[in-house]
Amino acid sequence: MNTEPRSFWRDEHRLAALKALDILDTKSETAFDEITRVASETCGTPVAAVSFLEGERQWFKSQIGLSLDETSLDTSICANTIHEAKLVVIADLAEDERFESNPFVIGPPSLRFYAVARLETPDGLLLGAVCVGDVRPRPQGLTEVQASTLLALARAVMRELKLRSTNKALAENTALLNGALENVDQGIVMVDQSGDVVVCNQRAIDLLDLPAEMMRAVPKFEDVKRWQIAQGEFADADPKLVNAIRHEGNNIEASVYERRRPNGTVLEVRTNRLPNGGVVRTFADVTARRLAEDERRVAEEKLRESEQRYRLAALATSDAIYDWEFATDRLQWGESRLGQFAYEAAEAPSSGTTWLDSVHPDDRAAVEDEVRHFIVGGAGERWQGEYRWRRGDGGYAYVRDRGYLVRDPSGRPVRMIGALQDLTEARRADEALRTGEERLRLALHASNMVAWDLDLRTEHVSRSDTSVALLGLGSGPASEFTARVHPDDRHKVDLLRLSSLIDGTHAAEIRYGAPDGREIWLSIRAERQDKDRMIGITFDISDRKATEEAIWQTANHDPLTGLANRALFQTRLGDALAAADASGKGVGLLLLDLDDFKDINDTLGHAAGDRLLVETAARLMQAVGDRGTVARVGGDEFAVVLVEQPGLAAIAACAEDILTALQPCFDYEGRALSTRASIGVAAFPDHHRDPVELMKDADIALYRAKESGRSRAVVYSSAARDVMERRVSILREVRQGLEAAEFIPHYQPKVSLANGEIVGFEALARWRHPALGLLTPAYFGSVFDDRDMSAALATSMIAQVASDIGSWLEQGLACGRVAVNLSSADFSDRKLADRIVALLAAARVPTAHFEIEVTETVFLGRQTEDVAAVLNEFHEAGISIALDDFGTGFASLTHLKQFPVDHIKIDQSFVRNLETDKDDAAIVAAVVSLGRNMGMKITAEGVENAGQAERLREAGCDFGQGYFYAKPAFAERVPWMIRQASASASSPVRRIPSPRLARRRV
Known part of the structure; x- marks a missing residue:
């Protein structure tokens, strides 16, 4: 018995998975027994089982028709088959050399038929199988429904295993959650959609002073609220809150609020709705946090008051204060404000003379005269002057000097107290304003803009002097401008005014009748100054609009x-x-x-x-x-x-x-x-x-x-969509099949009608579908219309065919030419011939052993010149070209001259009634005569009996192909076919014995 897969079951990851599932050696379970019963009934078998493979044994979780709980892997049919595919079907175990001596076959229950669907995890670990068996062989295997059901039952077993694992994790998580609920610092109350309190942790009972006996009885949420109200729990709460709590039912929306309890504590209450319709409410004691926040607010208020007093004091002493004593010529400064003139306290001028020396030389004489006249002239008690005063960093500041003269009791001036106000920034601002106004005037001229000011009481607009050139208007009533706006855009002007009054600012783009008669685009930006005044600018955006239109045209x-x-x-x-x-x-x-x-x-x-x-x-x-x-x-x-x-x-x-x-x-x-x-x-x-x-x-x-x-x-029509979606679905399946190497060639021999020897084969694509079994192009032929998929399938087939030919040649077998069919889509590749010749060369197969078959539709495509070129390249490389299904298409005899055709294949529709239909016989004779006269070989397709073969031989046809000789077979059967055909020298009209018949003769 083949034990190659045995190591396959010792994988440590697979054993770990079975251990984690905790399934082995468990008692019978209804779910698995039901799966076994359905498998037996659906497949009509007396034996069915769900089993797992572990160590050196196959253990049965559920079984019908077997009287044991486990068996060794040495005798396990599953262990030696399920590695082959997701579903394995063995029509007759007695004819399979792996199992012909298996105890389950030669002994009870005497199995002959067996089908197994493997159990595997999403990451591909094989755990076991769902299998069915019968005491009678089944040549037809399983129906499509039975196969699909068996695979579905295997998936159902895996879902049951996942459910067991999930339930176990759920129980562990529930215990963990219960522990967490009792250790959090928040009270938690959970109410289901029926109003029952299903969760209430101890912290909630403590915070709310709830009776423990009431909460242990799973009360209704309404009962808890009534008890709290009866205890006066909400006596000091906001009446609106009490009313909301009194009437809230299960339709509680998410909310957060705080309430003070009778004992003085403050609770933060959060409510959230659960997806299933229930509610969860949490309670947190925030008493300490609220006390801290109250203290913080008091401190912040005091700080704000202190900062306000400081700000007012700073404003009151914004100037540099000085005290000039005349008797000592001592000058004392308020140190807090000298910094604005870049002086440290020790550097400040300390006498009247020094102070006067700090005045700008151009201003010094005038300032000295004014101060002397003020002090000695008795012109008043207050003096004010403006001049430039040297800063501590060597620069000059514009200052306003305001002095107050202090006199002694006799009226003699003794000191002057004053303040220097820095006017530098104000002077700069004035200069900047003047410069800005000039720049604005120049900018308005340069950019063709209009500045305006609207008096909302009088509707009078004052406009800049650029207005006449752009708008054809000077200052005047607002209605003059509106009258020239395009009628479709006048509502934008009204909206501009309204939005500016409401929002403070707004903009609009409108079409306007220019003074020269053109229609131009204007952009208006307005800003409200106060309830009676609005200002803004208006400028020409016609160029931008033209550019936008051009861009839109280009983009669309x-x-x-x-x-x-x-x-x-x-x-x-x-x-x-x-x-x-x-x-x-x-x-x-x-x-x-x-x-x-x-x-x-x-x-x-x-x-x-x-x-x-x-x-x-x-x-x-x-x-x-x-x-x-x-x-x-x-x-x-x-x-x-x-x-x-x-x-x-x-x-x-x-x-x-x-x-x-x-x-x-x-x-x-x-x-x-x-x-x-x-x-x-x-x-x-x-x-x-x-x-x-x-x-x-x-x-x-x-x-x-x-x-x-x-x-x-x-x-x-919806039917057309169904056809298209079916094609797309098959295309997707074929792509996956190619990736999984599911497409293989089957070979049907072409036999010489003269001597009965095999002269070649036709390679036919077959799909080993994992669920549907072996499929012919009748199922997937629509993919040949897709250029890329047809090329991929052809490349895969030719590579396998080339490998098979090379193998046969190495064995010394005369396999003749092997033909592969190419579709019209394949010829869209101009390098098709080069690609196929390269594949043959890589397999070391001479081109004399290869042939391509094309139908007449290839000649009728739009790329006739390309097709002719590619066919000529095949011909020059020594590859034979066969015209398949001859007589059923629309090609004319001209095509036989135009294209390098070496071989004509008569369609089976003419061969089928060859013995009874004179017209078909005449057509076959004509085609044979035509081919011979043009030096071509002739093959008749669809030969099904000896009479047809004899008629074709008599007509002079070269070769025959059909079920009379052999059905398409795996590559492994070809050497046997060749040897059987060449070993006999009997009548040329004979069939090739099947391998089964050959074994019986032996």
Whole structure:
């Protein structure tokens, strides 16, 4: 018995996972027994089980038809199969060399059929399996429903395991939460949606003085409130709060408030609604915090009062105070303010003479005369003068000096007390104001601005002297300006005034009739000064508006055709759908794709392509008219949004009008160019409302139009979307299948009708689907229309075929030429031949052993010249070219001359009735004669009996292929086929024995 997977079950992570799940050696559970029962009933088997693999044993959690709890891995069928795939089906255990001597097969319960779905964690750890068994073999295996159900039951087991783990964690978390509730410093009360108090920790009981016996009885929240009110709990609370608490029910909204309890403590109460409809309320003792905050507020108030007194005192002594005693000529300064003149206290002038020396030389004589006259002249008690006084840093400050003369009892002046006020900044401000006013005047002239001042009582506007040039108005009534504003913008002027009065400032942009008759754009900015006055500026923004318009045009229109671009188109589509909701009218969406545009670009150049696009845009604009918006949304893609349409019939009629308008050719440098297009039609409300979905509808309809022959309009249908979504789904599945290496070649032999020997094989793609089993191209053939996916699938197949051919050649087997089918999409790759030749070279396979098969549709594509070039490259490399399904397509005999065809394959539809239908016999004879005369080999497909083979041989056909000889088989069967065919020299019309028949003969 093969024990290779045994090490697979000793992984320490897997054993740790089983231990964490705590499932092994547990008692029977209903959930797992129900899964076993469903598996047995669905699959119709007497044996079913849910088992786990641990150490050296397979342990059964639940089982039907087995009389044991566990078995060793040596005898376990599961342990030796579930590593192969998610679902493994063995039709007959007795014919499988791994299990033909297994005790469960040769002994009770005498299993013959077996199917197993593996149990695995999300990260891929294999834990066990759900399996079913029967005492009879089942050649047909499981139905699709049975296979899907078995996989679903495996997922159900994993969900049960996850539920067990979750419940265990929940119990641990609950215990942790209960411990936390009893140790937090907050009181917590939780009420469920029925009003029951389901949680109340000890801290809440202590803070609220609640009776413990009442809380242990799981009371209603209403009972707790009534008890508190009865105890006078809210006697000193705000009546509004008491009323709210008295009437609040389970519909409590989130809130935070504080209340003082009868014992003097302050509680902060927070209430929050729970997602399930319940409420949680928390209580925190904030008494100490409130006392500290009250003390802090008192301290802050005292500090503010102190700071206010200090600020007033500083304002009262803002000047540098001096006291000049005449008898001693001593000058004393108030030290607190000398710093503003950059003096330290010790540096300040200390005598009248020194003080006078600090006066600017140009001002000194005048100041000295004025002070002397004031002191000795008896002109009054107060003096004031302005001059420049030297600062401690050597600079000069403009000061205002105010002196008060103090006299002794005899009236003799003894001292002067005064203050120096620094006017430097005020002088600078005045100068700056004068300079600013001059600059403003120059700026208004330079920038074509108007400054204005509106008296709201008189409606009179005072305007700067630049007003006449810009507005054609001087100062005057406000109505003169409003009369020249564009009628559609006059409401903006009214709004400007109103908003400025309310908000303090506002701005507006308006159109205005300039003095020269032009319409210009003005920007107005206004600001309220007081209830009777408003000021502002007005300036010309016409250039900016023109630039914005040009930018908008560039951002929203196609530069080549002038049509709306994709961004504007999407905006218009959204607006149209929104308007349709309100009006009840329909919206049409047409997507257009030009037919053969790439061919014109490639053959005549981009200038011709651009001319074609411009002509198409003009015709579309004329055909659509005022019914909607035309946009260019891609290289050769256009879109039309039709608005206010009465129904789908009108929208479809517009599409037909467009087809008619595009039908005539136009002349370009002596060549007739066509603007024909394919159109996809979608509409609201007939189809989707969402713009993205409506675009998908139109795109699907466009795909159907091109698929149906082009140059036509097709209306969207839900069935078309289903087909498209099915294609997309299969495309996604195939991509995943390629990544998982699920696609393999099967080989069907081509047999010489002359001597019965195998002359080659056709490699046919097969998909080993993990759930659906082995699939043919009848299931996934639509992917060959996708260029990238078709190329990926072809590359995978050819690489495997090349590897198989190399293996057969190394064994000395005459496998002949092996053919691989290529689709039309594959030929879009201009380097297709180089790529395939490289794959063959990498596998060391001579090109003489390889052949490509193409259908007649390859010759009918738009890239005929490229196809011919690629086929010639194949031919020159020594690769044979076979024309498959000959006679069923639309290719003419000209194609047999135009393309390097080496081999013709007669379609099986002509072979099927060859013995009874004279017409089919005549067609086969004609094709054989044609091929021979042109030096080509002929293969007949679909040969199913000896009579057909004999008729073909008599007609001169070279080779036969079909179920009469052999069905497609795995690569491993090919060597046996070749040896069986060459070992016999019997009649050429014979079948190749199957491997099963060969074993029986032995």
